[in-house]
Amino acid sequence: MGNKAPIRLIVNGDDFGMSHANNRAIIRAHREGILTSASLMVNENAADHAVRMARENPKLGVGLHITLVCGKSSLKPSETIGLVDQRFEFDRSPTLTGLRYYFSRQVHSSLRQEVDAQFREFRLTKLPMDHVNGHLNFHLHPTIFRMLKRHASDWGIRAMRLTRDPLGLNLKLSFGRYFYRLSHAFIFAWLSRQAGPSLVRRRIRHADHVFGLLQNGRITEEYLVRLLERIGPGNYELYAHPDEDKHAHETEALCSPRVKEMVRQRGIELIRYSDLRAP
Numbered sequence: 001m002g003n004k005a006p007i008r009l010i011v012n013g014d015d016f017g018m019s020h021a022n023n024r025a026i027i028r029a030h031r032e033g034i035l036t037s038a039s040l041m042v043n044e045n046a047a048d049h050a051v052r053m054a055r056e057n058p059k060l061g062v063g064l065h066i067t068l069v070c071g072k073s074s075l076k077p078s079e080t081i082g083l084v085d086q087r088f089e090f091d092r093s094p095t096l097t098g099l100r101y102y103f104s105r106q107v108h109s110s111l112r113q114e115v116d117a118q119f120r121e122f123r124l125t126k127l128p129m130d131h132v133n134g135h136l137n138f139h140l141h142p143t144i145f146r147m148l149k150r151h152a153s154d155w156g157i158r159a160m161r162l163t164r165d166p167l168g169l170n171l172k173l174s175f176g177r178y179f180y181r182l183s184h185a186f187i188f189a190w191l192s193r194q195a196g197p198s199l200v201r202r203r204i205r206h207a208d209h210v211f212g213l214l215q216n217g218r219i220t221e222e223y224l225v226r227l228l229e230r231i232g233p234g235n236y237e238l239y240a241h242p243d244e245d246k247h248a249h250e251t252e253a254l255c256s257p258r259v260k261e262m263v264r265q266r267g268i269e270l271i272r273y274s275d276l277r278a279p
Contacts (some may be wrong), residue, residue, distance in 0.1 A: 004128040005233035008276075010207060011160075011254065014065060014248030015037040015135070016054075017047035025251040027053050027244035030060050033255035034263055035242070037061035037272045042121035043072040043088070051125045056146055060126045061130030062157070064122045066115060068138050069097045074117035080110040094136050101143045112147050119155045131205075131273035133161035137213065140191040149198045159205035161237060161272035164192040165213040173226050174215060181214045188213060203278040212239035219250040221258055228262045235276055 013026035016038035023046055029035035040050055040062055054062045067073075070092050073084045080102070084090055091097045101107060122129060131140050132148070132155075132242075139148060140163060148157060167185035199206050215223060219240040227238070242251040253259060263270065 006269050007231060007233055007266060008039055008235045008271050009034075009231075009263075010061075010237040010271055011035045011275055012063075012131075012237060013242050014133075014239050015039070015041060015044075015241055015243075016062070016065065017041040017044045019044075019243070020046050020049055021108075021244040022046065022242065023050045023053055025248070026050075027057060027060075029053045029242045029251055030057055030253040033251075034211075034270055035240075035254050036139075036262060036270050037063065037130055039063045039065035039131070039239075040122065040125075040127075041065045041067050041135065042118050042125075043067060043073060043074055053125065054123070054125075054127055061274055063129060063131030063133065063273065064118065065133060065135055066102070066118055066139050067116065067135040068111065068144065069094050069136055071135055073114055074121050075110075075114050080114050082107045083110050083114060094138075098138070098141055101141060105219035106145060111143065115144070115147055116151070116155070123156075128274070129156055129158070131159040131161065132157050133163075137161070137163045137188065140188065140195055142191075142194070143196060145191075145195055145198075149195075149202065149229075152202050157204060158278075159276065160199060161210055161239075162192050162196055162199060162206040163188045163210050163213050165211055165215075166209055167214065169227075169230065170211075170214040173223055173230075174218065180216075181213050184213055200279045204278040205273055205278055207237040207276070208234040210237045210239065217241065217246075217247060217250075219253050221256040222255045224253050224256070224259045225262050228259065228266060228268065237273075
């Protein structure tokens with residue numbers, strides 16, 4: 001009889017570098033819990049602190065969290081015309097920003113330059129790039145994704161989040177916020193279908209399914225235990241937003257003894273994106 005197919009799980013902390021509280025929670029969830037990787041916002045106030053902590057924890061896979069909304073830019077406002085204000089900050093409305101990036105060709109050149117600058121900032125950290133994704137999953141926005149696939153080789157993209165969170169399973173595990181969950185499931189299922197073949201052609205690693213989109217801000221111990229009970233063989237990513245304040249419950253869930261015991265019982269292999277095979 002052959003060996004049983006494995007269940008392999010990447011557990012990622014988004015917004016690494018946003019604040020010292022985010023950084024400390026991510027490192028705690030890595031050392032004491034099940035977290036295996038983190039996505040770095042290279043321009044945020046605590047980015048240098050995050051890089052220092054990552055160097056002290058070499059088993060943590062660190063990727064680039066491309067930020068083009070609700071965050072800060074690498075380039076000056078004069079270099080990114082139409083993208084940021086005088087405080088180097090992007091617009092805080094994901095919907096309006098997404099529409100402008102899609103319909104306004106005037107900003108496309110500035111977007112490419114800004115994304116290129118963020119990759120350069122990441123390279124300056126000297127950390128191996130484990131993966132690429134986007135703040136609020138903007139990396140799958142059609143305009144941004146075209147740039148990423150066109151420059152994948154130049155920017156060293158070897159793994160990327162393909163944000164497809166199974167709606168049917170999520171509806172069994174959680175309640176409430178139905179408009180948010182249904183709308184995001186539809187939008188990102190469509191975006192992932194468009195992006196998936198390009199990742200395969202370029203041999204860019206990605207997980208079979210990604211959990212966290214539909215549970216945004218509501219990762220709890222109970223949710224994780226029920227999720228880990230149900231997933232079958234395959235490669236998955238679960239992402240959360242650990243911190244010591246608003247999302248402290250997510251930090252506690254990732255460090256939960258019940259969750260760790262479920263991982264052990266089911267023989268779930270905790271991995272990073274760099275551990276996946278190229279498609």
